[in-house]
Amino acid sequence: MSILVVLEQRDGHVRPVSREALGEASRLAASLGGPVVGVCCAVADPGLAALGEAGADKVLLATHEAFARYDAAGFATAVAAAVTAVAPALVLFPASAMGRDLAPRVAAMAGVGLASDCSALAVADGRVVATRPVYAGKALQKVAFTASPAMASLRPKLFAPIEPAGGRTAAVEPLAFAWDAAAPRAKVTGLAGAKSGKPDVTEAEIVVSGGRGMKGPEHFTLIEQLADALGASVGASRAVVDAGWRPHGEQVGQTGKVVAPKLYIAVGISGAIQHLAGMTSSKCIVAINKDPDAPIFKVADYGIVGDLFEVVPALTSALRQSR
Amino acid sequence: MLQIVCIKQVPDTETRVKVAGDGRTLDPAGVTWVMNPYDEYAVEAALQLKEKLGAGEVVAVSLGGATVQTTLRNALAMGADRAIHLRTDALAPDGLAVAKALAEVIRPLGPGLVWLGKSAADDDAAQVGPMLATLLGLPCTTVVAAFELDGQTARVEREIEGGREQVELPLPAVLTCDKGLNSPRYASLKGIMAAKKKPIEERALDLGAPHLELVSLELPPARAAGRIVGEGAAAVPELVRALRDDAKVI
Ligand SMILES: Cc1cc2nc3c(=O)[nH]c(=O)nc-3n(C[C@H](O)[C@H](O)[C@H](O)COP(=O)(O)OP(=O)(O)OC[C@H]3O[C@@H](n4cnc5c(N)ncnc54)[C@H](O)[C@@H]3O)c2cc1C
Ligand SMILES: Nc1ncnc2c1ncn2[C@@H]1O[C@H](COP(=O)(O)O)[C@@H](O)[C@H]1O
Numbered sequence: 001m002s003i004l005v006v007l008e009q010r011d012g013h014v015r016p017v018s019r020e021a022l023g024e025a026s027r028l029a030a031s032l033g034g035p036v037v038g039v040c041c042a043v044a045d046p047g048l049a050a051l052g053e054a055g056a057d058k059v060l061l062a063t064h065e066a067f068a069r070y071d072a073a074g075f076a077t078a079v080a081a082a083v084t085a086v087a088p089a090l091v092l093f094p095a096s097a098m099g100r101d102l103a104p105r106v107a108a109m110a111g112v113g114l115a116s117d118c119s120a121l122a123v124a125d126g127r128v129v130a131t132r133p134v135y136a137g138k139a140l141q142k143v144a145f146t147a148s149p150a151m152a153s154l155r156p157k158l159f160a161p162i163e164p165a166g167g168r169t170a171a172v173e174p175l176a177f178a179w180d181a182a183a184p185r186a187k188v189t190g191l192a193g194a195k196s197g198k199p200d201v202t203e204a205e206i207v208v209s210g211g212r213g214m215k216g217p218e219h220f221t222l223i224e225q226l227a228d229a230l231g232a233s234v235g236a237s238r239a240v241v242d243a244g245w246r247p248h249g250e251q252v253g254q255t256g257k258v259v260a261p262k263l264y265i266a267v268g269i270s271g272a273i274q275h276l277a278g279m280t281s282s283k284c285i286v287a288i289n290k291d292p293d294a295p296i297f298k299v300a301d302y303g304i305v306g307d308l309f310e311v312v313p314a315l316t317s318a319l320r321q322s323r
Numbered sequence: 324m325l326q327i328v329c330i331k332q333v334p335d336t337e338t339r340v341k342v343a344g345d346g347r348t349l350d351p352a353g354v355t356w357v358m359n360p361y362d363e364y365a366v367e368a369a370l371q372l373k374e375k376l377g378a379g380e381v382v383a384v385s386l387g388g389a390t391v392q393t394t395l396r397n398a399l400a401m402g403a404d405r406a407i408h409l410r411t412d413a414l415a416p417d418g419l420a421v422a423k424a425l426a427e428v429i430r431p432l433g434p435g436l437v438w439l440g441k442s443a444a445d446d447d448a449a450q451v452g453p454m455l456a457t458l459l460g461l462p463c464t465t466v467v468a469a470f471e472l473d474g475q476t477a478r479v480e481r482e483i484e485g486g487r488e489q490v491e492l493p494l495p496a497v498l499t500c501d502k503g504l505n506s507p508r509y510a511s512l513k514g515i516m517a518a519k520k521k522p523i524e525e526r527a528l529d530l531g532a533p534h535l536e537l538v539s540l541e542l543p544p545a546r547a548a549g550r551i552v553g554e555g556a557a558a559v560p561e562l563v564r565a566l567r568d569d570a571k572v573i
Contacts, residue, residue: 070488104451104454107454114535116449129538133543135334135349136444138542140540141416146532284572285549305555322567
């Protein structure tokens with residue numbers, strides 16, 4: 001039985017979450033069987049053959065002029081056609097903004113259950129069992145599927161891509177799908193506020209977040225300088241987003257984004273349960289806070305107790321020097 | 324225009340999670356049940372639009388056990404006109420089953436807009452909205468943080484990695500709401516009094532065969548205890564060393 005992996009591209013570039021999903025598919029193929037087949041919606045081939053190195057045996061390319069941007073109805077129709085054509089045992093989506101929107105549509109079209117935003121997948125007695133954080137990460141739920149194919153979306157940053165196998169290429173084949181683009185549908189008309197080159201907090205290797213301890217929006221230059229010294233993206237607690245100091249896109253937590261970078265630095269953040277929900281899957285957590293009893297220290301691997309206005313500039317300059 | 328708001332009742336976000344004796348579900352003892360926070364944005368959006376249009380009806384729908392009526396009553400107190408309670412005492416984490424049940428109730432009502440939360444704070448599946456839209460055959464945008472109606476066209480914005488997608492969709496449509504869409508109102512005393520007289524229609528429901536099987540609910544492994552490397556700026560060199568040599572993350 002094959003595994004179908006939904007690959008995400010934007011502006012002709014395959015996004016990193018696609019390689020993460022292919023990596024997990026390759027690992028599962030050892031027990032579920034292969035091949036690993038990708039499916040990608042685009043206006044033109046974004047270089048899919050190269051994904052052979054990431055674990056794809058074959059990639060189906062669905063092209064349409066409407067696919068320059070994410071087209072929910074069109075992508076769902078194409079991916080559903082791939083599900084029918086491939087008849088996989090398992091379909092994997094990245095739990096990115098696109099995948100979180102797309103996966104439920106495809107699952108509803110196929111009439112099967114979906115395990116969203118999974119943190120782990122396993123095969124037990126030939127069945128796929130998905131582990132997913134629930135109750136804002138306070139518990140882990142395991143679910144199995146009652147029909148085939150099983151469908152799951154994978155939380156970004158938690159699944160490792162495979163080590164590139166030198167020079168392996170995937171066969172790229174066009175995917176036939178019947179879609180009436182004239183039917184009423186949601187159309188993306190633009191992308192506003194596309195920021196600097198910095199990755200989104202959900203995709204960054206390192207995130208430096210500031211909280212109410214920053215005392216005001218003007219002091220976030222300290223956070224930005226520390227982030228620059230580390231090549232990190234900037235995050236924020238809800239308190240500072242609600243105060244209008246930082247944009248909502250930076251909010252980490254239950255009502256913001258869930259991040260799992262290799263390093264998360266929390267500066268002047270108390271560590272409320274709703275904030276922890278968004279960052280406790282990070283590999284390494286550092287907390288800088290003047291209150292030794294702040295709950296953030298309970299989840300931190302390393303903590304510094306002290307005034308952030310002294311500690312942060314010292315940390316930034318130490319990192320700059322150690323480069 | 325008739326608008327539907329789908330509301331899930333969930334444990335308060337402060338809830339301490341205890342696994343029930345069955346090893347698969349949340350122990351409900353001591354849990355405070357509230358309206359899913361994202362559904363508050365959905366209720367508010369529907370009410371604001373009704374007020375702007377000066378006409379129409381807002382119907383709140385919730386699927387769940389007997390306790391969901393308090394949450395539906397809360398929606399009525401905020402200003403919804405009536406409510407439908409789809410009664411089931413076996414609410415599994417199965418978004419497709421919920422979407423199918425909601426679709427059956429919603430289809431004959433012929434709404435102009437169906438509002439949901441982007442995800443439920445308990446199982447955080449973020450799937451009922453787009454599944455419901457697919458079953459109803461309606462255009463849908465998820466994670467909506469800005470909304471404007473221009474005749475029969477909705478203009479909305481949604482957060483994606485690195486920016487905000489601007490989306491246009493024709494009514495009737497399904498929208499799921501993100502934080503930032505609006506500031507949900509509190510029920511006024513007058514609203515609470517009025518809600519007592521508004522109807523909640525209860526319908527029995529059989530969810531049918533599940534699409535997902537619940538295997539277990541477990542507490543996550545605790546993070547290994549960390550350490551305070553020191554106080555103030557003096558601790559910085561040790562922190563940098565630990566990050567570089569021990570954790571190997573920089
Ligand atoms: C339904 C719901 C959803 C929520 N969702 C989220 C969410 O998604 N994300 C989120 O973050 N929160 C969320 N919250 C809010 C959360 O409960 C907290 O209110 C919020 O996280 C607090 O932000 P903070 O840590 O920045 O501020 P505070 O709790 O005020 O903490 C500030 C910290 O800064 C420290 N500090 C102050 N001055 C200094 C200094 N000079 N040097 C060093 N340290 C200093 C203090 O000791 C303190 O620990 C949610 C709440 C609810 C009810
Ligand atoms: N049992 C339910 N009753 C009514 N609406 C629901 C129910 N479950 C989910 N929803 C709606 O679907 C949204 C997303 O839920 P979920 O897909 O479970 O994360 C919620 O915010 C609600 O608007």
